[in-house]
Amino acid sequence: MTKGFLNRLLPAGALALAGALTLSASAWADTIKVGIIGPFSGPFALQGKNFQAGAEAWLAQNGKTVAGHDIELVYRDLPTANPQQARALAQELIVRDKVQYLGGVYFTPDAMAITPLLKQGNVPLVIFNAATSAIMNSSPLVVRTSFTLGQTTTPLGKAAVERGVKKFVSIVSDYGPGVDAEGAFKKAIEAAGGEVKEAIRIPLNTTEFSPIMQRIRDAGAEGVFAFLPSGPPTLGFVKAFSDTGLKKAGVKLFAPGDLTQESDLPALGEAAAGLITSFHYAVSHESEINKRFVAAAEKAIGAPDLLSFPAVGAYDGMFVISKMIAATAGKQDAEKAVEAVKGLGWESPRGPVKIDPETRHITQTIYLREVAKDAQGRWINKEIASVPEQKDPGLAK
Amino acid sequence: MQTALSIAMDALAYGMALFIICIGLSLTMGLMRVVNLAHGAFAMIGGYIASYAARDLGLGYAFAIVLAMIGTVIIAVPLERLLYRRIYDRSELSQVLMTIGITFCVIGITNYFFGPTLKTIPLPAELARSVDLGFRSIAGHRLFVIASGLVVAGGLWFLIERTGFGIHLRAAVENAPMARTLGIRTEIIYAASFALAIGLAAFGGVVGAEFLPIEPYYALRYMVTFLVVVSVGGAGSIAGALAACLLLGAIDVTARYLVPDFGNFFFYLAVILVVCAFPRGLMGRAQ
Amino acid sequence: MASGMPVPASTGRTLGRDLLGLALIALVGLAGYWLFPDNLAFLTRVISVALLVLSLDLIVGYCGIASLGQGALYGAGAYAAGIACVHGVTDPVLLILIGAAAGAVMGLLMGAIMLRAHGLPQLVLSIAIVQLLHEAANKASSITGGSDGLSGMSPAPLFGLFEFDLWGRSAYLFGLGLLLIVFAVLRFVTRSPFGMVCRGLKEDPLRISALGIYAFPVLLKMFVISGTVAGMGGALAAIATQVVGLDSVSFEVSANALVMLVLGGIGHLYGALIGTVIFMALEHIVAAINPFHWMTLVGAVLIAIVLFAPRGLSGTLDELARLLTRDRWRAGR
Helix, strand or coil: CHHHHHHHHHHHHHHHHHHHHHHHHHHHHHEEEEEEEECCCCCCHHHHHHHHHHHHHHHHHHCCEECCEEEEEEEEECCCCCHHHHHHHHHHHHHCCCCCEEEECCCHHHHHHHHHHHHHHCCCEEECCCCCCCHHHHCCCEEECCCCHHHHHHHHHHHHHHCCCCEEEEEEECCHHHHHHHHHHHHHHHHCCCEEEEEEEECCCCCCCHHHHHHHHHHCCCEEEEECCCCHHHHHHHHHHHHCCCCCCCCEEEEEHHHHCHHHHHHHHHHHCCCEEEECCCCCCCCHHHHHHHHHHHHHHCCHHHCCCHHHHHHHHHHHHHHHHHHHCCCCCHHHHHHHHCCCEEEECCEEEEECCCCCEEEEEEEEEEEEECCCCCEEEEEEEEEEEECCCCCCC | CHHHHHHHHHHHHHHHHHHHHHHHHHHHHHCCCCCCCCHHHHHHHHHHHHHHHHHHCCCCHHHHHHHHHHHHHHHHHHHHHHCHHHHCCCCHHHHHHHHHHHHHHHHHHHHHHHCCCCECCCCCHHHHCEEECCCCEEEHHHHHHHHHHHHHHHHHHHHHHHCHHHHHHHHHHHCHHHHHHCCCCHHHHHHHHHHHHHHHHHHHHHHCCCCCCECCCHHHHCHHHHHHHHHHHCCCCHHHHHHHHHHHHHHHHHHHHHCHHHCCHHHHHHHHHHHHHCCCCCCCCCC | CCCCCCCCCCHHHHHHHHHHHHHHHHHHHHHHHHHCCCCHHHHHHHHHHHHHHHHHHHHHHHHCCCCCCCHHHHHHHHHHHHHHHHCCCCCHHHHHHHHHHHHHHHHHHHHHHHCCCCHHHHHHHHHHHHHHHHHHHHHCHHHHCHHHCECCCCCCCECCCECCCCCCHHHHHHHHHHHHHHHHHHHHHHHCHHHHHHHHHHHCHHHHHHCCCCHHHHHHHHHHHHHHHHHHHHHHHHHHHCCECHHHHCHHHHHHHHHHHHHHCCCCHHHHHHHHHHHHHHHHHHHHHCCCCHHHHHHHHHHHHHHHCCCHHHHHHHHHHHHHHCCHHHHCC
16 A cells, blocks of 8 residues: 555656756746846835836747847846946846846946956946947947937027027036037037037026026027926926016927936926927837837836837836847857847837947937827827937047 | 126025025024934925925925925924934933934935935926026025025024013923913923924925935935024024024135135034133023 | 943953854854855845944944944045956955045045034035045046946956955955954944943043043044944955945935844844844845835834833843843843
8 A cells, every 4th residue: 555655656756856856947948037236215215116127028029038048137236326336236236146238227337347347257338328429338248229419409500590599508417428418519510500609507406497598698699408307306497487587588499318318298287288209219109110110118117108118118128138149059158149139120119220340339310309198188199200320429439 | 796696695595595494493402402413304304395395295485394394394293203302401422322323213214215316396487586686696496595594593592582482481491390380381382382383394495406416325414514504593493593694604605616626624624613712602501 | 321331341252252252253254154055245234234234333332432434434445445456456355454544534535524523414415525525536427436326347357366355255254254353343442441431421421521531532533443444344345346426425224224233133243143134134134025115114113122122232132131041230220
């Protein structure tokens, strides 16, 4: 009796055990971890949520398997720019969690803290946002799928002069991307035959802009160029621009698209109407691919009006990572992985894009947009012109 | 000259907005001796309620303000009974720690329920219009803020200096045990003035939303500004708070016009100089 | 006062207990090294912050001066070491000394300003100073790198042998050694007559001045010592991270340090260490489990601490130990 029982039990047990072993073994060998660092809490949580939505939209559309390897995303929260914490998180992801790829990164100093680790860790970093040009020079293992301020700003110069606006006051937040934007705009507007009469830098946390508006009035400018990070400063700026009567007086406001991020548009409302911006992506971009992307990303983020540009950076970042995985057959080889995506071109939700083989930064179409209402009465960035194949002028030699 | 007048007008409006938000904190800190770093959190809650009432429910602006004040007080009273009451007699450090904790919780919960985006409070047409002052046009809303600030200052002065409640409150502050033996129910006085301070915070959060936009990090973002303004004025003094708000508001706005690239540098430099010159605040009382 | 005054004891016993304490810290530190070999960058950060919190304890716990601006001293050390490293000074020990010197100078300045006021205005002065420095560091972007952060430093191997690499072993052990030395010195300082005078000024300034002691230079000296320690913490962070960001001289860093200190318990150096480790571990673990909503939980923990462990964790531990050993007379009740 006992023997019979054992006889019956043993093979079954062995089978189950063997099954479990192979299962876990195959799962172990085939799961490729991707560490994503972003601001998932804190004042920039919205941008982090967009990282997540973009990455998950990609997985939802393409499945969690690339060339037979499962992908697992590991999120790490870095609420504000904090290089010390960034390095600790990246180190932990590489050494403990054994991620093969790093992605995300919202702020430039954080990216700068991570890049020295890449070579030793044999891990490529795909940046979904951090937009200062110089990051690309800090390590050959960095690829970027977002944009730089130089890239998005340059087309504005010609567009402004074409609309008869030549005398400008430039207002930017006093930090890396702001300074980049100011420089790029100055260069672009001067090339087009206009001028910047006054360049003002303001602190990042400014929310009360009436004195700045007075400065614009006193300078007698025809146009204003502004770059501020999205959030409370943007809202304050656009409101003040319209409240102090500058908008009514016919002064034109030109800005990179950060100023009219889709998630801010409901709050900006009428005050932003007619504002002209240039950017690499509008959620309302007309294309089949974008419609599918937006549907998937809105599902991932929960509320449609939260979706904005970092999501597309993450989505394309995931595409690049998947190509890297396919090229290295799942093995950890950072150099080969980066080499494989140099010159890679594809159709992204934002339009045709390509990884520039020299700079490893994304080459893309920049759109000129106007804030307007769509058929359903929602405020959108309506594309009115496009400038194809823009490289980053900050990196171009 | 025109520019100077224009800047002065902006400074006045900004200073008054600060005053309305901060005066409640000045009362809690000066009269009740609680360093309530969560004050901004209550202003934020007021802003959220008003935004919900005015934008999502479509109620009028005035009604939204009243609702925000009542709603915020209703949220705050249980907190007073459960948490604040236990730190009235504790050290400043404990108070700082607890109220930072409350702020964190409020931020987390707000973020969870309302999301991280900005919330606006739609203004009625009369306030949204620009008013021509001759030398410039100014948003009608700013004039409303200036007027509100004056009314709040006057009303509070009357309440504290001229009414029975004010006498009881001052008695309870000067010598609580003595006040109790005289039959003043200090607990009720404290609860009432706490509610008053919170109500003012909510009012300030709503009318000041055009200067300090409502979003989950409001409570932390402006925490330092509020604390600094109140201390420079001297906690508990209405005139002091008013003077500090107008002075610092003016310095902030003027520096922003003249040397915008230096940011808050001159604001904090002024704070250091004022505190060094008046170690008890502009109109602080001897401790 | 229930606590604060140390129990008189023979020097031999004190020395023994100090050595035991140091050995315990070394043991815990080495255990961290063996148990979490993959988290060394995080653990190094904990040590760097522990130095900051220790330095804050000197001011808050031993002099009774509340400060929400300790980041000014930490940041001064970090930037001084970072700038020196970018300009070719790469020896890590030398960099720590440079950080310490910068912190000391900043401590002198900060103390000279802060000691002009008392109570709340004093707290506000500390905030204003750190904010002022923050703006200045942002403005001087040609030297500090501004908001992009100061990068491009490559410290030389420690003693020419141990490199600061991806795994961060040398950075961690270097930090641990630094912490042990600083802790030992601080035990000595706080127990010296000078430390006693500081405590006295905290408990009863009137009586101390009646003894003919003038408070200002004494407290200023403590500010300088505190600045030295905080500056070393900042320099350690700069060496280990190889990037210095504006966050190192910010109100947030200062406020976090105060929270950790109160959590651990003020006025005993051990409290500063316990508070730092517990708070940062909590934040780290909760943020890793749920990166999206950890703030609420941290807030709730803070409230709970104030309600249920009013004297900080170390104070509560003391109390427990006292209850267990029935050693009531020590409590002074």
